[in-house]
Amino acid sequence: MRKTILFFLCLYLLKSSLAQQVGVEQLVAKQTYRGIFKVGGDKDTYYPVVFKYGGQNEINNLVIFRSYHEAGPDKLSPTHKGGLTLEIDVNYGGWGGSTYDWRIMDYRQTYHSTFGKAEFGMHYKGFIVWLRGGGFIYHYESEKPANLQVCYASEQIFDDPNPIYDVYAPPAITQVDETIINAHRNDCWEYIKRKPFDQRGHLGILTPASNYPLDVNGTIRAKEIKVETNWADFVFEENYQLMKLSELEEFIKENGHLPEIPTEEQVEESGISLGEMNSKLLQKVEELTLYVIQLSNENKILKSQIKVRDEESNEIDSLRKEIEKINSILFKK
DSSP states (O other): OHHHHHHHHHHHHHHHHHTOOSSOOOOOOOOOEEEEEEEOSOTTOEEEEEEEOOOTTOEEEEEEEEOTTSSOOTTTOSSOOOEEEEEEEEEOOOTTSOOOEEEEEEEEEESSOOEEEEEEETTTTEEEEEEEOSSEEEEEEESSOOOOEEOSSSOEEEOOSSGGGOEEOOOOBSSOOHHHHHHTBOOSHHHHHTOOBOTTSOEEESSOOOSSSEEESSOOOOSOOOOOOOOOGGGGSTTOOOOOHHHHHHHHHHHSSOTTSOOHHHHHHHOOOHHHHHHHHHHHHHHHHHHHHHHHHHHHHHHHHHHHHHHHHHHHHHHHHHHHHHHHHHHHO
């Protein structure tokens, strides 16, 4: 018993030594800095807004937002000027080797676009967000003091003791840089959970939202998919004209596919509609069922005709035998 207790005590001490922390655990209090700023200039231009000194080797959660009815250029719209919700996690990195990176955690716009692009600046000591000008008012929340600077020209944004390392603001842009935005979207579960819809309510998963309500760049796995579309029971209506089998055979020889079914080239180029294709396939199954019923009825008729012929043949055989019998009697006499 004593040896057993000593064994478990040694095991506990071993586990404790392996699980020791490196350094002292500290309580880190998160703070939120809030502010409002205005971007002037032209309403069709996106100007760089520099958030400075976010902290090296730390994640800064930066949120920029505005309501669509807040101040903005009247020439764009008297009332619905453009709403924005933009949340970005920024790791400014540091010379110690931490990864410089930023990810869009939430991105939604309404009525008019106000976010143009984003990138690092000031030798990775600042983060730049291009926002639409013309008098737009924006709100921000940041875990670090913003020290923000709105730049309308090649203004100095970082003054280094060595003048050759001075940094000047990048130029404004007139088009949204979708490539940079899409490259920094958060493509994990958090991205899906936060519902990255566009202003039309369309959703893109691992791809930008498109003209389709849902666009997925990848394989969809599901236990069940429910499609509501037109069905093909019109095939069983009395006035439906079923193609003759001879005509169907000729069509297949000439075209290499069934009537009303897309070709392989069409599918490769444009894809297929799941609901429409299921309806078309059901139509062909129902037509096939009619062909089977038709052939079955013809088979019944043939069987009936064969039976009649067999009965006639049996009668003929009986008559032949009677005749042979009579002939044999006559010839004997």
